[in-house]
Amino acid sequence: MKKKLVVLSGAGISAESGVKTFRDSDGLWENHRIEDVASPEGFARNPQMVLDFYNARRKQLNEVLPNDAHKILAELEKDFDVEIITQNVDDLHERAGSSKVVHLHGELKKARPVNSDSKVIPWEGDLNLGDLNFEGIQLRPHIVWFGEMVPEMNKAIAITEKADIFLVIGTSMQVYPAAGLIHYIPEDCEVFVIDPNLENSYTKDSHCFKMTASEGMKKLSEILQKERG
Known part of the structure; x- marks a missing residue:
């Protein structure tokens, strides 16, 4: 055995x-404050900016091995x-x-509806406002943000x-x-x-x-x- x-x-x-990691000495992640791109509050304030941020991370992931x-x-x-x-x-x-x-x-190459941490689906390309699941609910990155379970x-x-x-x-x-x-x-x-x-x-x-x-x-x-x- x-x-x-x-x-x-x-x-x-x-x-x-x-x-790239966010634990640099300046506390920034790709020139963004962590609370702006990795928290539910940041997503509520500026959802498209957060989506764009993870779109860039997803694109970069496809370039590394x-x-x-x-x-x-x-x-x-x-x-x-x-x-x-x-x-x-x-x-x-x-x-x-x-x-x-x-x-x-969570996982960069997955998405989930904004109202649930389940119902996760694969997602390879960009994720934008207006991208909905089969129930018509806006999708968000399948990432566990600070303050979330x-x-x-x-x-x-x-x-x-x-x-x-x-x-x-x-x-x-x-x-x-x-x-x-x-x-x-x-x-x-x-x-x-x-x-x-x-x-x-x-x-x-x-x-x-x-x-x-x-x-x-x-x-x-x-x-x-x-x-x-």
């Missing part, structure tokens, strides 16, 4: 592919039961070949509770409730951390790799394969 490897991934894994960290995680499915819980809204894990991915903060959180907790190995990669562990998953890791679970900037407080230092996502995944893959052998 394969060991269960549960991965909590964040912006750092996608940054290597060229996906999965990197080695994404690919190694997908390859590990041969030997481990890998489940990925990601804070990222891109589809790079899936495009690399990972088959079990939970998106805590995280619908997949309970599923993520249930996955975490079954982990034999838990990996934190490319996330500052500053965003809740995602960061709270650390409290649901089983006591006998091995925990690894990959992040060039993270101050490790989650596991023993030998399991903390202060390096890029791709470098860290190469090293971790070797360790896991040796443990298997």
Whole structure:
């Protein structure tokens, strides 16, 4: 029976592919204040600006490719039961070949009606005012904005509770409730951390790799394969 490897991934894994993140020193995301483009209030004030913002993110996503960290995680499915819980809204894990991915903060390539966090539909192109679902309801990006509930959180907790190995990669562990998953890791679970900037407080230092996502995944893959052998 394969060991269960549960991965909590964040912006750092996608940054290597060229996906822009908003956690820059100026607190802006592509020159926008976060509250203007990632909150229900921002959408209520200026919906077309918010739609345009995510249209640009979606377009950029189509111009980037999965990197080695994404690919190694997908390859590990041969030997481990890998489940990925990601804070990222891109589809790079899936495009690399990972088959079990939970998106805590939504997905850029999906849309949903403004009055529901379900009834989600695939969406590849631009999304504009006047784009309606089959019920005639305006569509919005399927993104969990600040102040909104995280619908997949309970599923993520249930996955975490079954982990034999838990990996934190490319996330500052500053965003809740995602960061709270650390409290649901089983006591006998091995925990690894990959992040060039993270101050490790989650596991023993030998399991903390202060390096890029791709470098860290190469090293971790070797360790896991040796443990298997």
